[in-house]
Amino acid sequence: MEQSRSLDEHRQVLAAARESLAQMGDLLHQCGGADLGPLLSEVDALAAEAGGVRCEIVFEASLRGEIREVGKSTREWVYEYAPSQRQGGHAQLAKLVDLTSARAARALGASRSDVFLDPDAPIAIVWGRVVTGEVAPPLALAILTEMDRLTGRLVPEAVPTVTRAMIELGLGCGRATMSELRIRLLAMYGSPDEVEDEQKRLRTSAFLSAPQVRSGELTIYRMGLTPEQASILEAALGPLAKPKPNPETKERDLRSNGQRRAEALSELCSQFAADDADRQGGAAESDATVIVQVPLQTLREHTGAGEVIGSSATGTLIGAETLRKMCCDASIIPAVLGSDGETLDWGRVERLFTRRQRRAIWSRDRTCTYPGCTAPAAWTRVHHVHHWLDGGLTDMDNAALLCQRHHTYVHDKRLWAVVRREPDESGRYVHWDTRPGSYDAYLAKLPENSPWQAA
Ligand SMILES: [Zn+2]
Ligand SMILES: [Zn+2]
Incomplete structure (x- = not known):
């Protein structure tokens, strides 16, 4: 039995063990x-x-x-x-x-x-x-x-x-x-x-900072949520923030995780704003509406920027092209300023598709109309194919459903689409011309008809 050994005997065994270890290297x-x-x-x-x-x-x-x-x-x-x-x-x-x-x-x-x-x-x-x-x-x-x-x-x-x-x-x-x-x-x-x-301690220390607006840069928020709040947010963001490869063009979704999450969050908010506008009977009455003041010159010359007014994001600058994209949304009101700073147009009724029109467009297009995209109608916006700011009409023949990602893409690349009254053999009404700048090529062929040219 080990325990019967004295401490001295144990120390001898230890010394022997050390000796073994010292020689181990040579014997490996x-x-x-x-x-x-x-x-x-x-x-x-x-x-x-x-x-x-x-x-x-x-x-x-x-x-x-x-x-x-x-x-x-x-x-x-x-x-x-x-x-x-x-x-x-x-x-x-x-x-x-x-x-x-x-x-x-x-x-x-x-x-x-x-x-x-x-x-x-x-x-x-x-x-x-x-x-x-x-x-x-x-x-x-x-x-x-x-x-x-x-x-x-x-x-x-x-x-x-x-x-x-x-x-x-x-x-x-x-x-x-x-x-x-x-x-x-x-x-x-x-x-x-x-x-x-x-x-309770967490609830009272949860926060979302006011936006730190820096012109021309990302607007920064800081946020700390309770586990409950975070789980609600994550559940809502999750499906929207997944990478969306295009099954038709095999194009991979190259957006970073951060970009996808940011786009998903803004998608959620604009969806809410659109629903709220619906409930309230129009964007002008909805509290969730963003008002952007934009000089006429910006719209005419595609330069400069609009400025958010009347919310805590006041002072945020929005580029002309992004503004065009936002004008397809019910949740924004562009206030167009004349050269003397007077408001020419509050962009109300005729810019927005009515609920009835939207239902008709939903049942016509069913999904995002961009080739290969299957995003369901509920995740889409109604895009003015001929931009509203360029005098496009708010009617079925000028409308196409686009998911947020393709809506951005179509505005970025300035793409044009033909909207037919009858479906083709694959059931589609909207046919995109995916060559970058196709929208400008279309505009160039038109007589000068922008509502702002004459102003
Ligand atoms: Zn659009
Ligand atoms: Zn899409």
């Missing part, structure tokens, strides 16, 4: 390839065990007052006698031992298991795994810190379970995940009001 070539792994495990187990005993020895010295007696701190003592720890580790080892001996309640000479008054206290459970070499000092300290934060908030019976769960988690995935686990553990083991209090 004798080891079969498949045995290298198991050999590593053997040496590793020995090293872990040694690490555990190293902690125990420092603990013993601390409890006995040995360290104090020589006028050193635990840290200095470890530094002196455990030179391998000087490269890093001696501070954490010392800190763990100081923490542990402060909470130890044993009389000298007691065995490992009754070092602590309460064997179910986190410190007792953690230390029990330290001395076996399973848990190293950094992880032990991380767990004890987390448990200090948690203990008062848990039902008392759950403390040992949570401590053990923390240890398993730390052994499985490291220290970093420890704090993320806190809220989940609170939900499972917290006192009845704990999670609610935590949620």
Whole structure:
């Protein structure tokens, strides 16, 4: 039996083990390839065990007052006698031992298991795994810190379970995940009001910053949501933010994740604004409407920018082309300014497709009309093929459903489409001319008919 050996005999075995290890390097070539792994495990187990005993020895010295007696701190003592720890580790080892001996309640000479008054206290459970070499000092300290934060908030019976769960988690995935686990553990083991209090605290600190408008740059928001709010947002964004490859053209969706999510969010909001405008009986009456002031010259010459007025985004500049795209939406009112700054047109009724018209267009087009796109009608906008700002009419023959992505694309590339009264053999009414600039080519053939040319 091992236990019958005296300490001196054990030290002789240790010396023999060190000697074996020192010679191991020269003998490795004798080891079969498949045995290298198991050999590593053997040496590793020995090293872990040694690490555990190293902690125990420092603990013993601390409890006995040995360290104090020589006028050193635990840290200095470890530094002196455990030179391998000087490269890093001696501070954490010392800190763990100081923490542990402060909470130890044993009389000298007691065995490992009754070092602590309460064997179910986190410190007792953690230390029990330290001395076996399973848990190293950094992880032990991380767990004890987390448990200090948690203990008062848990039902008392759950403390040992949570401590053990923390240890398993730390052994499985490291220290970093420890704090993320806190809220989940609170939900499972917290006192009845704990999670609610935590949620309440989160609710009152949730925020969405006011937009930081910087002309010509991205407008920046900062946002912090409660888990509940975040899950609602993610559920709504998820399907909209997925990459959408084009099955017909095999074109991949090259948008970044961030871009897709931003577009999905704006899609959600414009959908809401459009629905709200419907309920209120028109964009002019809806609170969700964006009003953009735009100089006539901007529209005529495709230069300059419109400016958002009357909302917290006031001052945001919107380029002429984007503005054209937004004019296909019910959720914006372009206020066109004459050269003297007078409002020429508030772009009301005749710009917007009525609900009845939209229903007819939905049932005609069914999906986004861009070749290969199958985005359902509910995700689309009604686009003015001949732009409203260029004098296009708000009627069925000038309308085409486009999903947000293709709506942007069609405006960016300035594409023209032919809208037929009868469907072709594939059932389509709208035929896109996908050559960039086809819209301008079409406009060039028209007599000057822009409503703004004459103004
Ligand atoms: Zn459009
Ligand atoms: Zn589309």
